[in-house]
Amino acid sequence: MKLVTAIVKPFKVDDVRHALAAMGVHGITATEVKGFGRQKGHTELYRGSEYVVDFLPKVKLEIATDDDAVEAIINAISTSAHTGKIGDGKIFVTSLDMAIRIRTGETGSSAI
Amino acid sequence: MKKILVALALGSVFLCSTALYADDVAPVSVPDLTAPVAAVDDVVADTPVTTTVVTTTTTTTTTTTPAELAPAATTAPAEPALDSGNTAWMLASTALVLLMTIPGLALFYGGMVRKKNVLATMMQTFTITALMTVLWTVVGYSLAFTKGTPFIGGLDRMFLNGIGVNTLSGTIPESVFAIFQMTFAIITPALICGAFAERMKFSSMLVFMTLWSLLVYAPITHWVWASDGWLFNYHPAILDYAGGTVVHINAGVAGLVCAFMLGKRVGYGREAMPPHNLVLTLIGASMLWVGWFGFNAGSALAADGRAGMAMATTQIAAATAALSWMFAEWFKKGSPSVLGITSGAVSGLVAITPAAGFVDPKGALIIGLVAGVLCYWGATGLKRFLGADDSLDAFGVHGIGGAVGAILTGLLVSPAIAGVEPGMSQVITQLTGVGATVAYGAVMTFIILVVIDLVMDLRVPEDDERLGLDLSLHRERVE
Numbered sequence: 001m002k003l004v005t006a007i008v009k010p011f012k013v014d015d016v017r018h019a020l021a022a023m024g025v026h027g028i029t030a031t032e033v034k035g036f037g038r039q040k041g042h043t044e045l046y047r048g049s050e051y052v053v054d055f056l057p058k059v060k061l062e063i064a065t066d067d068d069a070v071e072a073i074i075n076a077i078s079t080s081a082h083t084g085k086i087g088d089g090k091i092f093v094t095s096l097d098m099a100i101r102i103r104t105g106e107t108g109s110s111a112i
Numbered sequence: 113m114k115k116i117l118v119a120l121a122l123g124s125v126f127l128c129s130t131a132l133y134a135d136d137v138a139p140v141s142v143p144d145l146t147a148p149v150a151a152v153d154d155v156v157a158d159t160p161v162t163t164t165v166v167t168t169t170t171t172t173t174t175t176t177t178p179a180e181l182a183p184a185a186t187t188a189p190a191e192p193a194l195d196s197g198n199t200a201w202m203l204a205s206t207a208l209v210l211l212m213t214i215p216g217l218a219l220f221y222g223g224m225v226r227k228k229n230v231l232a233t234m235m236q237t238f239t240i241t242a243l244m245t246v247l248w249t250v251v252g253y254s255l256a257f258t259k260g261t262p263f264i265g266g267l268d269r270m271f272l273n274g275i276g277v278n279t280l281s282g283t284i285p286e287s288v289f290a291i292f293q294m295t296f297a298i299i300t301p302a303l304i305c306g307a308f309a310e311r312m313k314f315s316s317m318l319v320f321m322t323l324w325s326l327l328v329y330a331p332i333t334h335w336v337w338a339s340d341g342w343l344f345n346y347h348p349a350i351l352d353y354a355g356g357t358v359v360h361i362n363a364g365v366a367g368l369v370c371a372f373m374l375g376k377r378v379g380y381g382r383e384a385m386p387p388h389n390l391v392l393t394l395i396g397a398s399m400l401w402v403g404w405f406g407f408n409a410g411s412a413l414a415a416d417g418r419a420g421m422a423m424a425t426t427q428i429a430a431a432t433a434a435l436s437w438m439f440a441e442w443f444k445k446g447s448p449s450v451l452g453i454t455s456g457a458v459s460g461l462v463a464i465t466p467a468a469g470f471v472d473p474k475g476a477l478i479i480g481l482v483a484g485v486l487c488y489w490g491a492t493g494l495k496r497f498l499g500a501d502d503s504l505d506a507f508g509v510h511g512i513g514g515a516v517g518a519i520l521t522g523l524l525v526s527p528a529i530a531g532v533e534p535g536m537s538q539v540i541t542q543l544t545g546v547g548a549t550v551a552y553g554a555v556m557t558f559i560i561l562v563v564i565d566l567v568m569d570l571r572v573p574e575d576d577e578r579l580g581l582d583l584s585l586h587r588e589r590v591e
Binding site: 044045046047048049050051053 | 384385386387441445447449451452455491492493495496505
């Protein structure tokens with residue numbers, strides 16, 4: 001099993017969700033995060049204080065999946081989250097040792 | 113520290129030099145300008161003698177004031193009766209001014225601090241409202257408005273003694289007058305909170321406000337608005353319609369001293385401390401704007417043409433200053449902002465406060481224009497120069513705005529409205545008032561803070577400041 005983590009622009013979350021649903025993925029965890037890579041931040045001004053804000057809002061999506069579905073998922077996310085501008089995000093794939101469905105106690109592939 | 117001393121020195125220089133000048137200048141020859149017509153035992157009489165179509169929200173209403181010399185002055189020597197129109201308006205004004213503090217100022221300040229301190233900031237305003245009410249009732253009103261010395265009143269009206277259902281102050285019940293003035297005594301200390309936001313101990317703040325109200329607010333109020341007050345009886349009399357010196361310069365200077373004495377917030381200058389919710393700030397500023405009609409027009413103590421004109425000048429100055437700050441910031445920094453325009457409106461309101469019943473609409477435009485720009489500077493360039501962490505710009509907006517307004521009043525007072533000539537001799541009186549308020553206010557505030565700090569610490573510990581005052585002082589939070 002693998003854990004696919006994707007960090008995408010917030011307004012792309014709906015597109016990614018639909019793309020994944022179209023290929024049969026029905027379980028996603030989303031977290032609002034802040035981050036930056038090469039994308040520039042912005043400045044904010046409050047009376048005499050000016051702040052440089054580097055961290056930009058992003059959404060982190062986590063999908064647990066079987067090994068054989070990983071590539072399809074990566075393609076689905078890449079296509080739907082892509083805008084061509086700096087800041088589109090990243091996808092990480094890590095190994096997932098165990099998965100358990102809390103309600104039924106199922107483990108392994110039947111839990112994800 | 114050095115900067116406090118510089119500020120004090122400047123204030124004292126103002127005071128001394130204007131006093132010197134005053135000696136050289138011949139008293140203005142407009143009759144009755146400064147001499148009270150019938151300085152009856154002001155507050156103690158049940159039905160004071162003269163009417164109170166007053167300019168400077170005088171006190172005990174038994175005296176003529178510069179405003180009354182306006183062509184249509186109605187100084188009837190006969191005992192005035194209760195005027196229900198005036199009374200109705202004053203009842204409404206009192207409510208409007210109270211609304212300025214709760215929740216106007218609470219929201220204005222609350223939105224500007226970090227979320228972890230929003231409850232504590234609002235708690236300060238709300239608690240001060242309650243505390244000042246009691247203090248004013250017990251002894252504050254008496255010290256401010258009864259006959260005593262030129263520097264402080266007496267104790268005749270302790271616990272509002274002698275104020276019965278039928279007791280009048282001019283044409284309105286004295287109960288209404290006393291509570292109207294109470295709302296001023298409430299908002300002035302609440303303004304100071306902006307200077308020490310996000311770091312002052314609640315208990316120390318309570319002690320500070322109690323002492324400050326009695327030792328600074330009451331005396332200065334007495335100087336300016338009591339019939340035996342020394343600024344009221346200056347030649348020419350000081351023009352402070354609704355509290356430019358009494359409220360704004362007073363609070364601003366006290367705020368600056370507090371900011372110096374308490375020191376900067378942890379992380380100031382390095383960490384980001386943006387306002388957590390400017391929606392609250394805008395709502396608060398709006399309430400301040402509308403409520404200010406009670407503050408200024410209510411200071412006419414009557415429902416008449418003076419009140420109407422004061423309302424007009426208030427509105428005009430607020431709007432002009434809002435645009436003035438907005439454009440100044442837009443020009444200097446590249447974009448207009450919500451915090452900027454709301455701050456601008458407030459600074460215009462502050463600046464028109466001493467002038468509202470004395471200038472005409474054209475004067476109000478000028479005051480608004482100047483105040484917007486100078487207060488913007490007060491909250492930015494001047495703030496950097498002074499080097500104190502006056503968190504919410506109590507001095508930059510209220511101190512500078514009040515001073516600007518007070519001085520411009522001397523230059524823009526309309527003889528047709530106020531019966532007073534604008535010019536250098538009036539400006540000198542205005543400067544004297546500003547200087548005296550700055551000097552006395554700064555010194556007394558400093559002493560009070562030093563004493564409190566010796567006994568109980570002014571600031572919360574650093575860890576508590578990091579955690580946030582909502583949790584550390586009040587064990588409450590906003591999700």
